[in-house]
Amino acid sequence: MTTRLHIKDQVGEPLERWLEAHGQKAFRLKQIEQWLYQHWATDFAEMRNLSTELRSELENDFTCNSVTQTECLKGAGDTRKYLLTLEDGETIETVLIRSARRETVCVSTQVGCPVQCAFCASGRGGLVRNLTSAEIVDQVFHVCRDIGRKITNVVVMGIGEPLLNLTNLIKALEQLCDSRYFGLGARRVTISTSGIVPGIQKLADMRQQWKLALSLHATRDELRAQFIPRRYRYSLEQVLDACADYREATGRMVTLEYALIAGRNDSRRDATELAEISRRLDAKINLIALNPISDALARPTDDDVKRFCRQLEDHNGRVTVRLSRGEDIQGACGQLRHHRKRKEADVRCSSEP
Numbered sequence: 001m002t003t004r005l006h007i008k009d010q011v012g013e014p015l016e017r018w019l020e021a022h023g024q025k026a027f028r029l030k031q032i033e034q035w036l037y038q039h040w041a042t043d044f045a046e047m048r049n050l051s052t053e054l055r056s057e058l059e060n061d062f063t064c065n066s067v068t069q070t071e072c073l074k075g076a077g078d079t080r081k082y083l084l085t086l087e088d089g090e091t092i093e094t095v096l097i098r099s100a101r102r103e104t105v106c107v108s109t110q111v112g113c114p115v116q117c118a119f120c121a122s123g124r125g126g127l128v129r130n131l132t133s134a135e136i137v138d139q140v141f142h143v144c145r146d147i148g149r150k151i152t153n154v155v156v157m158g159i160g161e162p163l164l165n166l167t168n169l170i171k172a173l174e175q176l177c178d179s180r181y182f183g184l185g186a187r188r189v190t191i192s193t194s195g196i197v198p199g200i201q202k203l204a205d206m207r208q209q210w211k212l213a214l215s216l217h218a219t220r221d222e223l224r225a226q227f228i229p230r231r232y233r234y235s236l237e238q239v240l241d242a243c244a245d246y247r248e249a250t251g252r253m254v255t256l257e258y259a260l261i262a263g264r265n266d267s268r269r270d271a272t273e274l275a276e277i278s279r280r281l282d283a284k285i286n287l288i289a290l291n292p293i294s295d296a297l298a299r300p301t302d303d304d305v306k307r308f309c310r311q312l313e314d315h316n317g318r319v320t321v322r323l324s325r326g327e328d329i330q331g332a333c334g335q336l337r338h339h340r341k342r343k344e345a346d347v348r349c350s351s352e353p
């Protein structure tokens with residue numbers, strides 16, 4: 001059996017050559033691309049202005065959708081968390097976050113995550129595999145189809161460390177941002193990283209208008225070491241220098257994501273140092289109370305969040321307190337997938353002789 005290629009991995013020249021080899025006129029390429037990127041087609045049968053013969057030849061050689069919905073949990077403000085199944089049976093999470101002016105899709109870039117931060121469900125079990133660019137794009141299109149319109153923003157903050165799957169991510173974002181394809185403004189894309197220095201440098205060299213968010217969570221190397229295992233941990237100085245280069249190269253403000261963890265990174269000293277980093281990078285701080293995945297790390301009280309916020313402001317830190325959206329729907333990144341896997345394992349164990 002031959003494995004069919006995903007057509008979104010073949011758009012542009014490869015597809016043009018395929019059409020030529022199948023005796024098709026050049027304008028068919030544009031028609032197919034319109035179906036894929038503007039109508040979010042998941043089946044060649046939907047492409048009604050193509051001949052039946054061409055549709056069936058496409059069907060023979062390609063697939064045009066790589067995700068199917070296994071579960072969709074709806075939370076406050078019509079936040080939606082999707083558990084999507086890939087063609088090989090692996091699962092990922094995609095989230096729709098709604099506000100008055102925006103419909104933002106948070107996409108995953110890997111199945112599992114090799115970084116394995118202490119506070120994150122996505123890293124439990126490590127990396128299974130990278131997502132293809134088509135699998136990243138298809139998450140966005142799945143949400144567009146679900147809500148019946150084009151979304152306004154994409155944040156790359158789901159399962160996985162985006163900068164450890166950079167080639168596929170860049171290809172996906174180029175397709176999403178290209179006006180010939182999906183046409184999302186580059187400034188409407190945010191990429192979040194735990195601090196993968198070579199990846200930040202590569203993005204800086206590209207000088208795209210994508211926004212960078214650094215998941216900081218600790219202002220000193222010894223504290224960071226408690227949250228991020230050694231393998232993918234760069235020194236804080238290297239990370240901050242790379243972020244400064246990104247700011248310089250792109251002119252775009254970097255955001256510092258800071259998950260407040262009770263008794264671990266919420267002292268006055270932490271606030272002072274965090275404000276200092278934000279001033280140094282001219283960066284905005286997004287403060288969020290930890291959404292705990294175990295008893296080892298706890299969520300601070302609302303009063304502690306307010307106190308930390310005041311301390312940041314006293315030191316001229318620019319801070320926004322983010323609501324933990326979707327807490328009612330297993331909001332922490334990777335939790336839904338993790339629970340589902342555990343349930344499946346329990347079922348397997350109880351059915352074993």
Ligand code: SF4
Pocket residue numbers: 113114115116117120121122123158159160161194215333
């Ligand atoms: S926080 Fe990000 S980098 Fe760390 S384990 Fe979770 S997904 Fe991976």
